[in-house]
Amino acid sequence: MKAALMYGPNDIRVELTKKPDCPEDGLILKIMAVGLCGSDIRNxxxxxxxxxxPFIYGHEIVGxxxxxxxxxTKYKVGQRLFLFPGTYCMECDNCISGHSENCENEHVAKLAGTGGFAQYIAVGGEKIHYGGIYEIPDHVSYEAASLGEPMTSVFACLENAKIGYPDTLVIIGAGPIGDFMASIxxxxxxxxxIMVDLNAHRLEMAKQFGVDEIIVSKLDNPQFAIDEVLRLTGGKGADKVISATPANATQAQSLHMVKKGGLVVFFGGVPKGSMTELDTNLIHYNNIWIKGHFGASYDQSKRAFALACSDDFPADKFITHILPLDEINHGIELTKTGEAIKVVLHPWDESFYP
Structure with missing residues (x-):
């Protein structure tokens, strides 16, 4: 089969490799579309x-x-499936309490998650047993269904942060995740x-997803974006601020953009081992709540996938580029520069869709 194998940093080669064997109690999924995620690019x-x-990444898998x-015995040849990368035991304390995204069973957690930048993937019986596999409705395209994975964490984040009327929300980061957040x-x-980003083009594209005001931040002047948020909110600050970038600096900034008693969410993962310098006096005296967010529970993932497949979600607006797997390096560049909102790869399509 064809696959995009990573041989090292920035060394991704599309080549032929062995098709996986079908597990006796599992299945082989023919991958029809796979999204290119920011975490994939970071890896x-x-x-x-x-x-x-070499290693094969890719976790936004449908086929x-x-x-x-x-x-x-559960699935049949020809069924169209969405493979949620999270797998939970549903027996540990976290799973039982409704927080399966924090499952303590490391073995179960590793049953799925990656290998999607290829034409086929093996799905074992344990993954099928523990769940997180959803059938794609007939009227929904593979491309739209692939958005179900990035949707899950965004959906869960906004639900857990209780985003709703009449919140003023600041989203730092105008990438695909920030755009999903604005829409939902x-x-x-x-x-x-209010959306904040260094890239003016990305911010302009974000307006179609419900963003009311944009702030083009300045790398050499972190205070500028803070001052703009305060100006737009009459000096009060936003009700809630979500830092959705892989940068320590935006986490530090977010504390200065939120109102007294407001909520700050750290959504984007930062480089491992890095530390964010926080003004703890500001946190203390302004009664600021800080929440970290990662993943989604089974319940949230199922509802997020249903939303991604519904007419209420403008999937076509988010997917700006559909590329053959051979063009994965081009897709990475399109995403990094901000020209693309969401890139979806076709492992079986040799044609190029600009």
């Missing part, structure tokens, strides 16, 4: 495997069942959305 451009290469094992926040009733 592909850094020494994410610490020398353990159709190509083969089933003799002991697999408006659906949830947020009254005013």
């Amino acid at each position: 592909l451009t850094s020494d994410s495997r610490k020398g353990n290469y 159709c069942v190509d083969e089933i094992g003799p002991k697999q 926040a408006k659906t949830r009733g947020a009254k005013r959305i």
Whole structure:
């Protein structure tokens, strides 16, 4: 099969490799579309495997069942499936309490998650048993269904942060995740959305997703974006601020953009080992609440996938580029420069869609 193998930082080669064997109690999924995620790009451009290469990334996976094992009875050949990368035991304390995204069972958590930048992927019986696999409605395209994965964490974040009317929300980061957040926040009733980013082009594109005001921040003047948020909110600050970039600096900035008693959410993962310098006096005296967010529970993932497949979500606006798998390096550049909102790759399509 064809796959995009990572041999090291920025060394991604599309080549032929062995098709996985079908597990006796599992299936082989023919991957029809796979989204290119910001975390994939971060992993592909850094020494994410610490020398353990080659490796296949890609976790926004949708496809159709190509083969089933003799002991697999739940799915049939030809079924169209969305493969949620999270897998939870539903037996540990966190799962039982409704926070399956914090599942304590490391073995179960590793049953799914990556391998999507290829034409096929093996899905084992344990993953099928524990769940997180959803059937794609007939009227929904594979491309739209692939948005179900990035939607899950955004959906869960906004729900857990109780975003709604009449919130003024600041989103730092105008990438695909920030755009998802703006769209869903408006659906949830947020009254005013202010988006902050260094890239003016990205910010202009974000306006179509319900962003009310944009702030082009300045790398050499972090105070500028803070002052603009305060100006737009009459000196009060926003009700809630979400830092949705992989940068320590925006986490530090966010504390100065939120009102007294407001909520700050750290959504974007920052480089491992890095530390964010926080003004703890500001946190203390302004009664600022800080929440970290990662992942989604099974319940949230299922509802997020349903939303991604519904007419209430403008999937076509988010997917700006559909490329063959051979063009993965081009897709990375389009995303990094901000020309693309969301890139979806076709492992079986040799044609180029600008």
